[in-house]
Amino acid sequence: MRVLVTGGAGYIGSHTVVQLIAAGHEVVIVDSFVNASPSVLPRLEDLAGTSIETHSFDVRDVDKTSALFAEGRFDAVIHFAGLKAVGESSEIPLEYYDNNLGTTFSLLRAMQRHEVGTLVFSSSATVYGETTTVPMHEDLPTSATNPYGWTKVMQEQILSDAARAGGPQIALLRYFNPVGAHVSGTIGEDPQGTPNNLMPFIAQVAVGRRARLQVFGDDYPTPDGTALRDYIHVEDLAAGHVAALEHLGAHPEIDVRAWNLGTGQGSSVLEMVRAFEAASGRPVPHDVAPRRRGDLAVCYADPTRAESELGWRAQHTIERMCADTWRWQAANPQGYNA
Template sequence: MRVLVSGGAGYIGSHTVVQLVAAGHEVVIVDNFANSKPSVVNRLEALTGEHLPVHAFDLRDHDKTELLFANEHIDAVIHFAGLKAVGESVELPLEYYENNLGTTFSLVRAMQRHGVDKLVFSSSATVYGLDQEAATEDRPTSATNPYGWTKVMQEQILRDVAVANPAMRFALLRYFNPVGAHVSGTIGEDPQGIPNNLVPYIAQVAVGRREYLSVYGDDYPTRDGTGERDYIHVEDLAAGHLAALTRLGTMDEPVGVWNLGTGRSTSVLEMLHAFERAVGHELPHRVVGRRAGDVAVSYADPHKANAELGWATTRSVDDMCVDTWRWQQANPNGFPD
């Protein structure tokens, strides 16, 4: 298929692009480079050996989105584009609602006008609200921050579109904490500013960009008192998107919902120690107060994706840390501007 990947220069999008090309699909990228850099595309072309058409604009621009679909033959869409920092969404709620909902409105309208009926949507475990332990897809959705609510709302919008247009097929993929990098070390996570997520922060401590890791709370009811999360290797996550894309072609129902996770939780300190094994020495950390809104334990029940998509994770926490460290060592300051 010819697949449009929105946010295709971003962290998860870039790894998915590589796997799409390896699977024989053609890829078109649309990205406004708000949270990514154009130099990513050069590396993607080097990895894939293919020229990748790139449209650099914001999907909320209806005219440019219309021209994209008019000029490019598109069979399916994988939709990653959106703002994604939980803390920032609390500070800038209007920007998050406007951006994340607006891109989806514009994209789906253009799909309908041009007869494109398949969309894989990048959702999130945040749609489980405070009830994120062993989460299953039939659990009621909720949220604790504006970012999470944008995901809940986008899922509902796509369900409503499917009712109005039963020919459409949507895959809603809820995932937890993607980490790791491509085995080549040429693409990986390059957060802009201070990292919002644990592993990139640890990596920046290891490479000398940060003085120490702040551990937010060690008094949770968990194995070692620190928060536990379901970490998934970005390559396993990308493979899940390909599996969902394939599934859309054979689905009877218009909407499918799947968790993409390992089904296991890893604590903050366990992840820190795994990264220390990858680096070969201890890394400085300090325990500070809890962050508001953090839950003690969050992990997926992935059995539905295992059974219906024929997909499962294959990489361990140690693999995630080794691959992240390879990327960070080769790119201590991230992608070049």
């Protein structure tokens, strides 16, 4: 297929681009580079062994997006583009709603106008809200606890309604906690400013960019008192996108379907710290801080549906996740813009 990847220069998008090309698909990237660095592009081309057509603009620009579709002759879209920091979304909620919903409206209009019939959407386990049901399965009701999460809930609803009204086929891929990096160490997670997620913060402490890690809460009802999360290697996540894309292509009767992408087991914050110390040979000093409001004690996926329907299953252990993250961080201590 000829696939347009929105946000294809970002963390998950870049790893998916490499796997799409390896699977024989032709890829075009569009990215505003708000949360990504243009420095990733030559690295992607080296890994893929081919040039990659790339366009730099915001998908909310309806005219530019429509013009790209008019010229692109795409078979499918994988939609990663969007703002993604939970804390920031509570500080600037209107920007999150405008950006995340706006890109989706613009894409759907262009897809309808140019008869592109398949879309794989980057959703999130945040759509399960404050449920205490674990493992979390796709039939749970959706909700959210922050503006970022609500944008994902709303995007899922918009996409589902469009699909059921005769629009494109839609895959809703609900991620849990993406971590890791390409085994080459040439592409990985490069958050701007203070990392919002655990693994890049641990990596930056280990490499000396930050002094200490804050562990939010050590009094949860878990084996070591710290929160359990479902960490999934970004390479497994990328493989899930390729599997969903190809599954939709083989099953034209599907209008919209959600799949969890996770390992199906939880690892604690302190387990991840110890695994990273073992992988890096570096200490990760940390302090315990109070729990954050809204944090769940335990959150992990039921990935049964993805395994049975997509033939996909997460392959990589937390040891591999940490080793690959450290290889990336050690080789790129200041990220892409060193």
